[in-house]
Amino acid sequence: MKKQTVITRREALKILGAGAAAFSLSSLPLTAANGRTLTRPIHTTGEDIPVIGLGTWRTFNVGDDRELRLARTEVVEAFFDEGGGMIDCSPMYGSADEVLGFAFDRIGFPDTLFSAEKVWTRDGDRISEQIAESASKWGVETFDLMQVHNLVSWEEHLETLLEMKEAGEIRYVGITTSHGRRHDEFERIMRRGDLDFVQLTYNITHREVEERLLPAARDEGIAVIANRPYDGGGLIRDLKANHTVPEWAVEAFGCRDWADFLLKFIVSHPDLTCAIPATTRVSHLRENMRSGSGELPDADMRERMIRHIESL
Amino acid sequence: MIADWRTYSVEDFIPFTADVYFRLIERTNEAAWPLHVLTLIGGLAAAMLLVRGGGRTAGALLALAWLWPGGVFLLQRYSELNWAGDYFGWAFLGQAVVVFCCALVGRFKWEGFRRFGLAEWAGFALFVYGLAAYLFWAPVAGGGWAEAEVFGVHPDPTAVATIGFVLVAAGRWSGWICWVIPALWCLVSALTLRELDVVWAPGLTFAAAVGLAGLIWKSFRRRPRSGESAENPTSPEE
Numbered sequence: 194m195k196k197q198t199v200i201t202r203r204e205a206l207k208i209l210g211a212g213a214a215a216f217s218l219s220s221l222p223l224t225a226a227n228g229r230t231l232t233r234p235i236h237t238t239g240e241d242i243p244v245i246g247l248g249t250w251r252t253f254n255v256g257d258d259r260e261l262r263l264a265r266t267e268v269v270e271a272f273f274d275e276g277g278g279m280i281d282c283s284p285m286y287g288s289a290d291e292v293l294g295f296a297f298d299r300i301g302f303p304d305t306l307f308s309a310e311k312v313w314t315r316d317g318d319r320i321s322e323q324i325a326e327s328a329s330k331w332g333v334e335t336f337d338l339m340q341v342h343n344l345v346s347w348e349e350h351l352e353t354l355l356e357m358k359e360a361g362e363i364r365y366v367g368i369t370t371s372h373g374r375r376h377d378e379f380e381r382i383m384r385r386g387d388l389d390f391v392q393l394t395y396n397i398t399h400r401e402v403e404e405r406l407l408p409a410a411r412d413e414g415i416a417v418i419a420n421r422p423y424d425g426g427g428l429i430r431d432l433k434a435n436h437t438v439p440e441w442a443v444e445a446f447g448c449r450d451w452a453d454f455l456l457k458f459i460v461s462h463p464d465l466t467c468a469i470p471a472t473t474r475v476s477h478l479r480e481n482m483r484s485g486s487g488e489l490p491d492a493d494m495r496e497r498m499i500r501h502i503e504s505l
Numbered sequence: 506m507i508a509d510w511r512t513y514s515v516e517d518f519i520p521f522t523a524d525v526y527f528r529l530i531e532r533t534n535e536a537a538w539p540l541h542v543l544t545l546i547g548g549l550a551a552a553m554l555l556v557r558g559g560g561r562t563a564g565a566l567l568a569l570a571w572l573w574p575g576g577v578f579l580l581q582r583y584s585e586l587n588w589a590g591d592y593f594g595w596a597f598l599g600q601a602v603v604v605f606c607c608a609l610v611g612r613f614k615w616e617g618f619r620r621f622g623l624a625e626w627a628g629f630a631l632f633v634y635g636l637a638a639y640l641f642w643a644p645v646a647g648g649g650w651a652e653a654e655v656f657g658v659h660p661d662p663t664a665v666a667t668i669g670f671v672l673v674a675a676g677r678w679s680g681w682i683c684w685v686i687p688a689l690w691c692l693v694s695a696l697t698l699r700e701l702d703v704v705w706a707p708g709l710t711f712a713a714a715v716g717l718a719g720l721i722w723k724s725f726r727r728r729p730r731s732g733e734s735a736e737n738p739t740s741p742e743e
């Protein structure tokens with residue numbers, strides 16, 4: 194889905210002034226592309242994407258329910274209104290692909306859309322068919338990023354996806370995992386050196402990937418998408434219901450709310466490219482998107498944030 | 506790989522949220538109305554026919570009650586949300602065939618309240634729960650009548666009432682084969698509803714477990730059914 198007019202890193206830096214945009218913590222520069230939205234470059238091309246994307250697991254699977262489809266359309270609209278980029282989906286998410294298609298049908302395809310889809314089939318011969326089905330559901334011709342979902346039949350699929358990338362049929366290739374599964378194998382695939390993206394679980398309570406996978410991503414120049422940023426939702430719901438954001442976080446980086454606290458913790462990791470919280474609500478979406486702008490915590494502050502959450 | 510499986514939880518297999526699930530129930534109600542009236546009358550008629558010695562017709566009516574939940578609710582609607590919905594839908598249609606076959610060969614019989622043991626009373630209670638009481642869960646929990654689940658329209662009450670019917674009326678092996686699919690569905694649905702924080706989820710696990718306990722109880726109880734030795738009816742039922 195190449196409908197990008199994303200401002201390149203260099204252009205964005207020109208707009209803002211490099212000093213204001215670079216964060217000492219980051220191994221990759223963070224850029225405020227439109228003066229608000231922070232972006233990070235994809236290593237293999239330098240193309241910038243906003244640090245907060247949108248997930249669709251569970252939240253966008255509403256079947257043919259028109260009322261709910263219209264409600265999700267509002268979420269997508271608000272996402273782009275707030276400067277959103279990446280939307281992540283999968284054939285495994287029931288009707289979510291079609292629901293996205295329904296939304297784009299109504300709001301059109303925003304220039305900043307970065308379409309991230311997955312292949313999810315054990316049958317190596319079905320991959321082209323599945324990608325075509327997904328594309329027709331979204332209403333796009335091609336996808337920006339195509340990922341092998343949970344490493345299902347990854348040997349066969351990666352080969353095909355790399356050929357498709359070579360032929361210009363997709364722009365980036367990646368693999369996904371979650372919940373800390375199959376990290377050894379995941380790292381081995383990352384070390385082959387032919388991936389543009391990986392997607393894995395990273396949040397303030399699940400940081401296993403800091404040990405091997407994030408360093409591997411840095412070494413190999415792979416962009417990293419953090420899934421389950423709220424640990425599936427329970428984390429932020431519990432914090433919102435029972436705790437208030439600590440004053441020191443407000444002072445240190447202007448932390449507004451728990452969404453800000455949790456998402457900024459993630460995207461301030463120097464090896465992270467973006468986080469993809471999922472939501473059914475426009476109010477939550479806007480809250481999440483606001484975390485993709487403003488100041489980020491530094492390394493000391495990140496340590497303090499971890500200790501704080503562990504103490505609750 | 507084994508360690509890998511331990512990282513999975515029920516949540517990973519429930520691909521929709523509670524509001525979507527209840528909207529599905531609601532929209533099914535809109536589409537099915539007034540089928541509800543027919544299925545409820547059908548359920549009552551099945552009970553009355555059974556009591557009057559019409560086990561075959563009663564069983565056939567029960568088999569019919571599995572068609573809409575399987576063929577429409579699961580295969581056409583639920584499967585849009587969950588890829589496993591197709592398998593569940595076919596299992597429901599399979600259950601209709603199983604119940605129908607058991608009815609056809611005269612496996613459902615009324616033995617009279619006097620011959621009721623613990624298993625039969627439990628079955629009677631489950632049948633009433635599935636057919637009548639289940640209706641009231643959603644309205645009582647604040648979802649309104651629009652979200653009410655009805656025997657013969659939605660899978661859960663259909664499965665619960667069937668387990669009850671089977672405990673009351675089925676013979677030994679026919680009891681077991683008619684119990685499997687409703688019990689498995691009750692477990693699947695109980696896990697789903699628990700994940701969606703639905704208060705009546707435990708009732709489904711309970712129904713499957715009561716069915717299991719009742720069938721075991723009946724298997725060990727040495728009481729031949731009237732007019733037959735074990736599973737061999739000596740005379741036609743109707």
Ligand SMILES: NC(=O)c1ccc[n+]([C@@H]2O[C@H](COP(=O)([O-])OP(=O)(O)OC[C@H]3O[C@@H](n4cnc5c(N)ncnc54)[C@H](OP(=O)(O)O)[C@@H]3O)[C@@H](O)[C@H]2O)c1
Nearest residue numbers: 248249250369371420421422423424425426470471472473
């Ligand atoms: N293997 C894989 O490839 C894989 C695995 C897991 C996830 N993913 C991707 O990653 C995405 C994110 O993960 P996830 O959906 O599992 O979990 P998540 O994003 O950590 O949590 C989603 C939940 O958080 C709630 N939420 C979102 N914003 C909120 C806010 N501001 N305040 C309060 N609650 C909020 C949502 O509820 P509301 O609707 O009420 O806002 C939703 O229930 C997925 O959607 C999917 O695209 C991929």
